[in-house]
Amino acid sequence: MNLKLRTTVALLILVIGITVAARLDTGRNETEPEPASYSAAGPAVFEVSWRRGSLILAGNTASSRHEEQLREVAATRFPGAVLHADFHPLGVAPDWWIQATTELLPALSALQSPSAMLKTDYLKVSGLVADKSAAELRLQALKRSLPDSVRFDFQFEAVAKDTTPRMMCARQLATFEAGPVKFEESGTEFRSSAYLALDRVVSLADACRDSTISITGHTDSSGNETWNQQLSLDRARAVASYLGQKGIEPGRFIVEGAGSSLPVADNATRYGRGLNRRIDIRMTPEQPE
Numbered sequence: 001m002n003l004k005l006r007t008t009v010a011l012l013i014l015v016i017g018i019t020v021a022a023r024l025d026t027g028r029n030e031t032e033p034e035p036a037s038y039s040a041a042g043p044a045v046f047e048v049s050w051r052r053g054s055l056i057l058a059g060n061t062a063s064s065r066h067e068e069q070l071r072e073v074a075a076t077r078f079p080g081a082v083l084h085a086d087f088h089p090l091g092v093a094p095d096w097w098i099q100a101t102t103e104l105l106p107a108l109s110a111l112q113s114p115s116a117m118l119k120t121d122y123l124k125v126s127g128l129v130a131d132k133s134a135a136e137l138r139l140q141a142l143k144r145s146l147p148d149s150v151r152f153d154f155q156f157e158a159v160a161k162d163t164t165p166r167m168m169c170a171r172q173l174a175t176f177e178a179g180p181v182k183f184e185e186s187g188t189e190f191r192s193s194a195y196l197a198l199d200r201v202v203s204l205a206d207a208c209r210d211s212t213i214s215i216t217g218h219t220d221s222s223g224n225e226t227w228n229q230q231l232s233l234d235r236a237r238a239v240a241s242y243l244g245q246k247g248i249e250p251g252r253f254i255v256e257g258a259g260s261s262l263p264v265a266d267n268a269t270r271y272g273r274g275l276n277r278r279i280d281i282r283m284t285p286e287q288p289e
Contacts, residue, residue, distance in 0.1 A: 044090055046101045048108055049115040050081070058086040059118075061101075062093035069102055077109040094120060100145045110138040111156070126155040169208035170285040176204055181239060181279040186231070188238040198239065201281055202246045210286035214254040215239050218280065220273035221260040233257025239279055 046059035055078045061067045067087050074083055090097075100118060108114035111127030123146065129135040135156055143152065179197035183190060190198070205213055217232030217239075233256070240253045265272035 043120050044093060044097055046097075046104070046118045047116065048104060050078075050113055053080075053082060054084055055081040056084045056086070059088065059101075060090045060093070060097075061087045062090055062098050066093075066098050066101075069098070070105070073102055073105045077105050094147075096145060096147060100142065103142045103145050107139045107142045110135055121149055122151050122153070124153040124155070127157070129156045129158060132156045132158055166210075166286060169211065172204065173208060173211060173283045173285050176200075176283065178281050181281070183235055183238075183277075188231075188234050190238070190242070198242055199246075201283075202243060202248060205243065205248045205252070205283065208283065208285065209249075211252070211283045212254065213243070213248070213252050214280070214282045214284070215256070216280045217257045218262060218276060218278050219260050220276040221263070221267040222273065225259055229257055229259035231257075232259050235279060239281065 044060045046061075047056070048058075049056045055074055057070055057074065061070070067085070070087075071083065071085065074081070104116055104118060108116055108125070108127070111125075111129055114125070114127035116123070116125045123142075125139065127135075136154065139154065178201045181190070181194045181197050183194070201213070205211065215236045217234070217236035219228040219232050221228075236255045236257055240250065240255045243253070244250045260267070260276065263272075263276045264278070265275035267273055267276060
C-alpha cells in the first residue's frame, strides 16, 4: 500500500473526527467505552493505530513472549512501518487474549489507515476500505477468537481504489470549516475557544501539505479605519504565527488585513458587528500541472 496515501488518509480521518466531534454534544454515549487505561490490575485493553507511517501498539500483554509475537506479526503484516510499542503486562490475562490481540493485526492490515481498540467486552475497528464486505470477511477469524460477550463496532469508510492523496485533499478542503477564531477585545491575544479551530487547520494543513493557506483578518466598522486595517492584519499575522509554531511552512501563507471593507452582516447591530469581527481561513489544494 502506498505510504504517502496511508499517511494522508490517516491525517484526514483525524481531521474529520475532530470536526465532527466539535459539532456534537459533549455528553458521553452510554454504549461508548471509557478511555483506555493500561493498569495491570484493571480490565485488559489493547489499541492499534497507524499514524504518519508509524504503527502504534499500546496496551496490556500477557507475557514477554506475547510481546515478541506481536512485534513479529507487526513486522510481517505492516512491512516498512516504524513500530512504537507501549506494552503494559497484565497480572492475569483472559485465556483468549493472546490469540485475539495477535489476530487483530492481520485483520487490520486489510484496511487503509486502520485503528482499533480491544477490551474484554468491546472491539472497535475503523479504517478506509475499497470493499466493505471484503473487510468484514477478513475480520471473521478475529471475531471467532473472541467470547460471545464482546460487542463489535466496525466503522468503515469506503474509498475508490484509484483515490489519490490530491483527490482526498481537494474533497476535504472544499467543505472544510475551521470555526470562529476569537480574540480578546482590541488585541491579538487568542481567546481559549480559538485553539480548537486553529488546531483543526493545523491538522488538515499537515495532511494536505501542498495546499495554500489564505488568512484574512476583518473588523467591524467601529473606530478609525486605519486602526481597523492594522488590527485586522495583526490578527491575521497572529494566526499565521501560531500555525508556523505548529510546524506549518510559512511559505504557504497568504496573510492579509481587510479592515471593515468586507462586512458579512449589518454593522448597525451588535450581533452584526460581532459577525464582522472575524478571521477567514481558506485552503486551496495544489493545482494539477
